[in-house]
Each structure stands twice: as structure tokens, then as C-alpha cells.
Amino acid sequence: xxxxxxxxxxxxxxxxxxxxxxxxxxxxxxxxxxxxxxxxxxxxxxxxxxxxxxxxxxxxxxxxxxxxxxxxxxxxxxxxxxxxxxxxxxxxxxxxxxxxxxxxxxxxxxxxxxxxxxxxxxxxxxxxxxxxxxxxxxxxxxxxxxxxxxxxxxxxxxxxxxxxxxxxxxxxxxxxxxxxxxxxxxxxxxxxxxxxxxxxxxxxxxxxxxxxxxxxxxxxxxxxxxxxxxxxxxxxxxxxxxxxxxxxxxxxxxxxxxxxxxxxxxxxxxxxxxxxxxxxxxxxxxxxxxxxxxxxxxxxxxxxxxxxxxxxxxxxxxxxxxxxxxxxxxxxxxxxxxxxxxxxxxxxxxxxxxxxxxxxxxxxxxxxxxxxxxxx
Numbered sequence: 170x171x172x173x174x175x176x177x178x179x180x181x182x183x184x185x186x187x188x189x190x191x192x193x194x195x196x197x198x199x200x201x202x203x204x205x206x207x208x209x210x211x212x213x214x215x216x217x218x219x220x221x222x223x224x225x226x227x228x229x230x231x232x233x234x235x236x237x238x239x240x241x242x243x244x245x246x247x248x249x250x251x252x253x254x255x256x257x258x259x260x261x262x263x264x265x266x267x268x269x270x271x272x273x274x275x276x277x278x279x280x281x282x283x284x285x286x287x288x289x290x291x292x293x294x295x296x297x298x299x300x301x302x303x304x305x306x307x308x309x310x311x312x313x314x315x316x317x318x319x320x321x322x323x324x325x326x327x328x329x330x331x332x333x334x335x336x337x338x339x340x341x342x343x344x345x346x347x348x349x350x351x352x353x354x355x356x357x358x359x360x361x362x363x364x365x366x367x368x369x370x371x372x373x374x375x376x377x378x379x380x381x382x383x384x385x386x387x388x389x390x391x392x393x394x395x396x397x398x399x400x401x402x403x404x405x406x407x408x409x410x411x412x413x414x415x416x417x418x419x420x421x422x423x424x425x426x427x428x429x430x431x432x433x434x435x436x437x438x439x440x441x442x443x444x445x446x447x448x449x450x451x452x453x454x455x456x457x458x459x460x461x462x463x464x465x466x467x468x469x470x471x472x473x474x475x476x477x478x479x480x481x482x483x484x485x486x487x488x489x490x491x492x493x494x495x496x497x498x499x500x501x502x503x504x505x506x507x508x509x510x511x512x513x514x515x516x517x518x519x520x521x522x523x524x525x526x527x528x529x530x531x532x533x534x535x536x537x538x539x540x541x542x543x544x545x
Contacts (some may be wrong), residue, residue, distance in 0.1 A: 175210075175264070177210070177211050177263065178260065180253050180265060184220055185217055186217055189371055190456070194268075197527045198534060200223055201528050202534065204531070207229070207538075208539070208543070213230070214233055214235050235252040236248075249267070250273050250274065250275065257276060258277055264278060264538065265280045266538075267280060267281065270308055270311065272311035274307065274310050282317075282319070284318060286477075287329060290304075292375050295375035312335065317341050317541060319341050321342075321345045321456045321477075322477040324476045324477040326340045326342045345525065346526040347465055347526060349527065350435075365445065368448045368449070369403045369432075369440075369447065369459040372405070372410040373410065374408075374452075376451050377451050380491070380497065381448050382400070385400050387495070398505075400420075400448075401426075401428075402429065403436070405430050438466070441468050445468075445469075447460070447463035447472075450489050460481050463518070464518030465519070471501065471504065474490060474491075475491070484517065485517035485518040487503065
């Protein structure tokens with residue numbers, strides 16, 4: 170008997186062996202979608218099977234591993250424009266959801282595209298040249314072919330509609346949520362002023378780590394206490410980071426910085442629980458998961474006074490100008506010397522992080538699928 174349900178292909182091929190923000194968000198949305206009763210059947214296209222075993226016993230869910238061609242950017246080109254269209258045609262799917270930019274430009278069915286951020290346009294110097302050229306060349310065409318565009322925050326929706334006004338009427342906001350692994354009510358740790366400060370993020374220019382290091386050193390210079398906190402860095406290599414890595418290694422040798430590289434959720438949880446504050450004043454984010462992760466860990470947050478970071482923080486963080494070393498340094502000092510302020514922000518954060526959840530995001534995404542495949 171032929172299955173009459175509409176068939177949706179989810180392109181999750183960007184999820185690799187060390188998933189960070191985009192990869193983690195894809196895992197979260199698929200995990201939560203698989204927990205909802207839907208009128209559809211799903212196939213998930215993946216590069217690495219390791220993270221998708223949670224779908225093994227799910228009815229109406231199938232996982233297909235696509236071919237590898239090189240790695241990184243080359244593999245992304247290959248899968249997006251060759252493997253995904255081929256798989257969509259073979260499976261005769263009704264809709265392909267490209268879960269990050271760009272979408273395939275040659276597709277025989279409808280498509281949805283999730284846009285996580287447009288840093289390549291707003292902060293071009295923070296993205297390597299080839300990616301910048303590629304995204305600029307393909308995003309407009311991807312939008313033109315899409316039935317809907319999903320963004321992870323209202324900020325990203327606004328930024329995208331300003332860059333591509335033709336997309337304004339098809340943009341849907343499905344705000345991301347607190348990662349499931351962070352959904353734990355931690356008892357407030359016995360933190361003191363000497364507990365480490367924490368930075369979480371890949372070593373890439375838009376994370377603003379060079380300026381964070383400047384601000385941290387300025388804070389140390391203006392405070393001569395014997396037990397000043399070290400700065401812990403949790404994040405793997407990114408791009409355009411050679412000078413930054415050398416600087417971190419020098420500071421490590423001086424015992425001012427501890428660099429853990431890429432961290433699993435278990436390790437991140439340990440770091441959040443044992444730190445005194447999160448430093449996350451990025452130049453640009455589409456969302457900013459570490460903000461919610463820290464809040465769930467009863468950790469006060471310093472983040473940027475702009476864009477999605479301000480939106481996600483929701484009034485429960487200390488906001489700074491990310492392009493001002495003085496602003497960042499002053500915020501670090503405020504939390505260091507003002508325990509009442511730190512406790513106030515921590516309590517607000519514990520409330521804020523519970524307002525955003527992935528099950529709500531999944532239901533909103535499912536509603537978009539229904540409007541495209543059933544109601545039209």
C-alpha cells in the first residue's frame with residue numbers, strides 16, 4: 170500500500186563530529202520534531218550518523234547518509250548542489266528543508282531555508298573570502314526559490330528583510346530555545362571572585378575574543394588583588410585565527426588563560442558550573458546559545474548591547490558595547506566587585522532561559538510545513 174503522507178527531506182549534512190551552534194540547533198530541532206505526532210514522514214540527510222541514533226526507533230523517520238567529497242567547504246558545495254537534489258528526486262519528496270544556508274539552486278520540489286545569520290554581509294571581514302563570495306552569490310537565489318524562510322530570532326528576520334526585501338513576506342521567526350542538555354536546575358555553585366571567567370565560542374573574528382582579551386588584561390591591570398580570576402576559553406579553532414592562537418598560547422604560558430579547545434556538552438556544563446561569569450560580547454550573532462546555557466547554570470552573563478544577543482538576553486544580562494574595550498572591562502569589574510549585581514543578574518537569567526524552549530520551536534516549524542504542504 171502506497172504511503173500517501175507528504176514526505177519531507179531535512180538537510181542535516183552540516184552536522185559534523187564536533188557540532189557547535191548551527192549543528193547543535195539542527196540536532197535540537199530534529200530531536201524535538203521527532204517527539205511530535207505529525208501528518209508527515211521524514212528523511213534526514215546526514216554526513217555523520219553518530220549523532221542521529223535517537224531516530225532509530227521513531228516511526229515515520231528515516232536517516233540517509235550522503236556521500237563525502239573532501240571536507241569543510243568543498244563537502245558543503247558537493248552535498249548542497251549535487252547530493253541533496255539527487256536524493257530528493259530519488260525519494261520523490263514534497264519538500265526539502267535546508268537547515269542552513271544556502272539551498273540547492275536546482276530542485277524539483279518545494280524548499281524551505283533556515284538562515285541563522287548574515288554575518289558575511291554585516292561583518293564581511295569576519296568571514297573568509299571564498300565563503301563570503303559564495304553566500305552573496307547564492308543567498309538571493311535560494312530565497313527566490315523558497316516557499317518560506319525561517320530565522321532563529323526577530324533580529325535575524327529584520328536584518329535579512331533589509332538585505333533582501335523580496336523575502337519579507339515569506340520570513341517566519343521560530344525563536345530557538347535552551348539546549349536540552351542544559352535544561353537542569355543547577356544549585357548555585359559556591360563561586361567566589363577568584364572563580365574563572367568564561368568565554369564560549371569558536372576562535373573566529375566575529376566572536377570578538379581579541380577585544381575580550383584586551384578587556385580582561387585591562388581589568389587585571391586595574392585590580393591588584395592576589396587572587397584575580399583567570400580566563401577560561403572553551404572553543405575550537407575557527408578561521409582567520411592564527412594570530413589569536415599565538416596570543417592565547419602566550420597568555421597560557423603566563424597562567425592568565427586556560428584554553429580547553431572544543432568542548433562537549435558535558436565539559437561545557439562543568440565549566441559553566443565552576444565559573445564566575447560568561448563573557449559573550451560578540452560582534453554579531455544570529456542567536457547566541459551560550460547566553461541561555463550560562464543562565465541555566467546560574468551564571469551571570471556579559472553580552473552585547475545589540476542584535477540577537479540583546480534580544481536573547483531579554484534584560485537578564487549586563488550589556489556592553491562589543492567594540493569598546495573599556496565597556497567590556499568595566500562590566501567585568503562591576504561583576505567582580507558588586508556581588509549584589511551579580512546575584513540579581515543570575516536570578517533574572519534563571520527565569521529568562523526557561524522562557525525559550527525547543528519544543529515550542531519544533532511546533533512552530535511543523536506549522537510552517539503544514540501551511541506549505543496542506544493548507545496551500
